[in-house]
Amino acid sequence: xxxxxxxxxxxxxxxxxxxxxxxxxxxxxxxxxxxxxxxxxxxxxxxxxxxxxxxxxxxxxxxxxxxxxxxxxxxxxxxxxxxxxxxxxxxxxxxxxxxxxxxxxxxxxxxxxxxxxxxxxxxxxxxxxxxxxxxxxxxxxxxxxxxxxxxxxxxxxxxxxxxxxxxxxxxxxxxxxxxxxxxxxxxxxxxxxxxxxxxxxxxxxxxxxxxxxxxxxxxxxxxxxxxxxxxxxxxxxxxxxxxxxxxxxxxxxxxxxxxxxxxxxxxxxxxxxxxxxxxxxxxxxxxxxxxxxxxxxxxxxxxxxxxxxxxxxxxxxxxxxxxxxxxxxxxxxxxxxxxxxxxxxxxxxxxxxxxxxxxxxxxxxxxxxxxxxxxxxxxxxxxxxxxxxxxxxxxxxxxxxxxxxxxxxxxxxxxxxxxxxxxxxxxxxxxxxxxxxxxxxxxxxxxxxxxxxxxxxxxxxxxxxxx
Amino acid sequence: xxxxxxxxxxxxxxxxxxxxxxxxxxxxxxxxxxxxxxxxxxxxxxxxxxxxxxxxxxxxxxxxxxxxxxxxxxxxxxxxxxxxxxxxxxxxxxxxxxxxxxxxxxxxxxxxxxxxxxxxxxxxxxxxxxxxxxxxxxxxxxxxxxxxxxxxxxxxxxxxxxxxxxxxxxxxxxxxxxxxxxxxxxxxxxxxxxxxxxxxxxxxxxxxxxxxxxxxxxxxxxxxxxxxxxxxxxxxxxxxxxxxxxxxxxxxxxxxxxxxxxxxxxxxxxxxxxxxxxxxxxxxx
Numbered sequence: 001x002x003x004x005x006x007x008x009x010x011x012x013x014x015x016x017x018x019x020x021x022x023x024x025x026x027x028x029x030x031x032x033x034x035x036x037x038x039x040x041x042x043x044x045x046x047x048x049x050x051x052x053x054x055x056x057x058x059x060x061x062x063x064x065x066x067x068x069x070x071x072x073x074x075x076x077x078x079x080x081x082x083x084x085x086x087x088x089x090x091x092x093x094x095x096x097x098x099x100x101x102x103x104x105x106x107x108x109x110x111x112x113x114x115x116x117x118x119x120x121x122x123x124x125x126x127x128x129x130x131x132x133x134x135x136x137x138x139x140x141x142x143x144x145x146x147x148x149x150x151x152x153x154x155x156x157x158x159x160x161x162x163x164x165x166x167x168x169x170x171x172x173x174x175x176x177x178x179x180x181x182x183x184x185x186x187x188x189x190x191x192x193x194x195x196x197x198x199x200x201x202x203x204x205x206x207x208x209x210x211x212x213x214x215x216x217x218x219x220x221x222x223x224x225x226x227x228x229x230x231x232x233x234x235x236x237x238x239x240x241x242x243x244x245x246x247x248x249x250x251x252x253x254x255x256x257x258x259x260x261x262x263x264x265x266x267x268x269x270x271x272x273x274x275x276x277x278x279x280x281x282x283x284x285x286x287x288x289x290x291x292x293x294x295x296x297x298x299x300x301x302x303x304x305x306x307x308x309x310x311x312x313x314x315x316x317x318x319x320x321x322x323x324x325x326x327x328x329x330x331x332x333x334x335x336x337x338x339x340x341x342x343x344x345x346x347x348x349x350x351x352x353x354x355x356x357x358x359x360x361x362x363x364x365x366x367x368x369x370x371x372x373x374x375x376x377x378x379x380x381x382x383x384x385x386x387x388x389x390x391x392x393x394x395x396x397x398x399x400x401x402x403x404x405x406x407x408x409x410x411x412x413x414x415x416x417x418x419x420x421x422x423x424x425x426x427x428x429x430x431x432x433x434x435x436x437x438x439x440x441x442x443x444x445x446x447x448x449x450x451x452x453x454x455x456x457x458x459x460x461x462x463x464x465x466x467x
Numbered sequence: 468x469x470x471x472x473x474x475x476x477x478x479x480x481x482x483x484x485x486x487x488x489x490x491x492x493x494x495x496x497x498x499x500x501x502x503x504x505x506x507x508x509x510x511x512x513x514x515x516x517x518x519x520x521x522x523x524x525x526x527x528x529x530x531x532x533x534x535x536x537x538x539x540x541x542x543x544x545x546x547x548x549x550x551x552x553x554x555x556x557x558x559x560x561x562x563x564x565x566x567x568x569x570x571x572x573x574x575x576x577x578x579x580x581x582x583x584x585x586x587x588x589x590x591x592x593x594x595x596x597x598x599x600x601x602x603x604x605x606x607x608x609x610x611x612x613x614x615x616x617x618x619x620x621x622x623x624x625x626x627x628x629x630x631x632x633x634x635x636x637x638x639x640x641x642x643x644x645x646x647x648x649x650x651x652x653x654x655x656x657x658x659x660x661x662x663x664x665x666x667x668x669x670x671x672x673x674x675x676x677x678x679x680x681x682x683x684x685x686x687x688x689x690x691x692x693x694x695x696x697x698x699x700x701x702x703x704x705x706x707x708x709x710x711x712x713x714x715x716x717x718x719x720x721x722x723x724x725x726x727x728x729x730x731x732x733x734x735x736x737x738x739x740x741x742x743x744x745x746x747x748x749x750x751x752x
Contacts, residue, residue: 218553247690
């Protein structure tokens with residue numbers, strides 16, 4: 001872009017994205033953020049300084065040409081904008097919604113110092129939604145088949161990316177998914193009100209249209225092992241995510257009414273429990289719900305509980321508001337909707353009634369001490385500050401570890417002591433010949449964009465190997 | 468999509484479902500289970516597998532109709548399809564030349580223990596089978612056990628076949644043997660497994676149970692199937708479903724089984740219950 005197209009003077013008015021009002025949205029499962037209109041997207045795009053050395057790009061794990069796609073938006077050339085965006089990001093509708101832009105691209109924006117960084121994520125989302133609604137999705141031509149076959153295990157962001165890239169390089173690709181619907185954590189984990197399932201379905205549908213074969217209801221490690229698949233496939237990519245829920249190993253965790261966040265969210269999202277009894281998987285109504293943890297999954301669980309009709313929902317977190325690992329936007333949404341934050345609070349035990357149902361939660365007050373290894377101030381117990389609160393449900397959202405199913409059934413595949421698969425960060429190559437891995441199964445629970453980036457790198461390496 | 472080969476009611480409320488699942492049929496071992504979804508909107512129902520035919524590419528399930536989802540499965544006909552039949556899930560039953568093994572089975576467990584009996588026999592064990600039901604007309608597959616069992620005992624609540632009473636009469640059966648079995652394997656309802664474990668604990672007979680908790684994914688992801696075994700949290704879907712019956716916290720397990728009892732009744736309620744109106748000695752509702 002030439003200099004005259006740059007904004008003449010700084011525009012520090014970051015454009016808000018329209019959202020459903022809190023009083024309304026806390027009673028429905030429709031998407032909370034409604035997205036920019038064309039006008040808003042163009043106005044926001046024009047605020048971009050079009051830096052010569054754009055720092056935002058360095059903040060993006062997949063190095064999207066951010067000023068590039070934004071400059072097309074300023075001109076209203078959305079078709080070129082989405083094309084530029086998709087050169088690096090094959091899941092823009094998803095990333096535009098769930099990427100932590102505030103700690104990635106937007107954190108590097110030159111306008112950040114003035115407190116008015118360009119809303120890159122919102123523009124990204126606008127472009128992806130524009131493309132879908134305009135029916136303008138361009139189907140790239142499929143190259144001549146190389147005759148090579150690749151198996152992808154898991155249909156989350158890493159798996160879908162690797163499949164999308166490899167099919168366009170002429171390889172035959174089959175994705176194996178254990179559940180009955182593709183999308184991985186995007187389908188079973190992230191709620192409808194944050195990431196509508198039709199968007200995930202659209203992305204999966206896109207790679208299927210490119211020619212990727214998606215086999216659902218197939219558990220690799222059980223239905224067939226990795227080694228059995230390698231008899232038929234030339235290469236295999238493992239992207240099985242971080243799906244094993246952690247509990248805290250405190251008394252009462254097996255009481256009825258105590259859920260892992262995975263169970264709670266899977267029941268609601270994948271099994272459509274929020275429609276029960278119109279849907280078939282049973283869901284219980286609760287009136288006072290506690291959610292333990294401070295990440296995005298905790299926010300998702302708390303906000304789901306509100307929408308299911310809970311009178312009061314509390315987040316129980318052992319550090320303070322400043323240390324919450326969830327995206328700022330999600331914390332703000334939760335607060336607006338009426339979630340109560342019991343910070344500096346540590347659960348000690350769950351107490352049940354005579355029938356084994358949760359009745360009370362006993363917690364301890366904490367205070368912040370010296371910073372720990374993560375740089376965050378360490379929570380320290382306040383002596384004799386125990387107290388009990390009545391709750392009839394509790395969702396444990398303190399993290400996940402990688403699913404051990406594949407490492408346990410694949411000899412010679414090296415794993416770390418955390419259970420993640422050892423893979424080269426640049427290529428995704430594992431310690432086993434012909435096997436690559438990427439996403440949360442390698443990094444531990446992380447972000448969609450990182451998983452996508454890993455998929456992209458692995459696709460390059462797999463292609464080099466097959467050629 | 469899996470095509471139904473046959474679905475028949477073998478005794479009241481107990482159904483046999485044979486469906487095409489070639490990949491599962493070529494891989495499954497005794498004691499493993501599958502998850503079936505009756506339709507596109509359906510619940511994921513974990514079901515023990517009672518038989519399979521690798522050549523034909525089919526698996527056979529025996530299940531009891533207890534709620535809405537099993538009701539849907541019970542109305543399937545040959546030629547219908549189900550959108551999900553995934554597996555084989557869980558670990559296989561540990562089978563070795565143990566010596567004398569007693570199998571205790573009731574309900575759907577009479578079906579699911581059949582492949583266990585077959586494999587035990589193949590490995591040279593002496594197999595004793597105890598089957599339990601409320602009445603003789605609820606017992607099934609006795610003929611299939613004849614060739615596999617050295618002796619078959621039955622217990623019925625009403626005494627219409629074999630011993631009268633419930634599984635507590637196992638004590639007499641065991642005491643009547645020249646020597647106690649080297650191992651007992653139990654398949655069936657939670658009560659049967661819990662009670663058998665209680666009885667055999669004092670006798671010091673190793674007892675293996677095949678747990679049947681509520682599940683969603685069946686691959687270790689949701690954790691709803693968690694069970695306390697020797698004070699440790701285990702996931703029945705990936706750590707089990709078989710556990711040492713003497714080490715399971717049965718009180719907790721029974722409570723967890725009942726988590727959705729109220730909600731499971733909802734689909735059967737056509738409308739909110741109405742108060743009865745009586746006038747002139749007649750119901751007006």
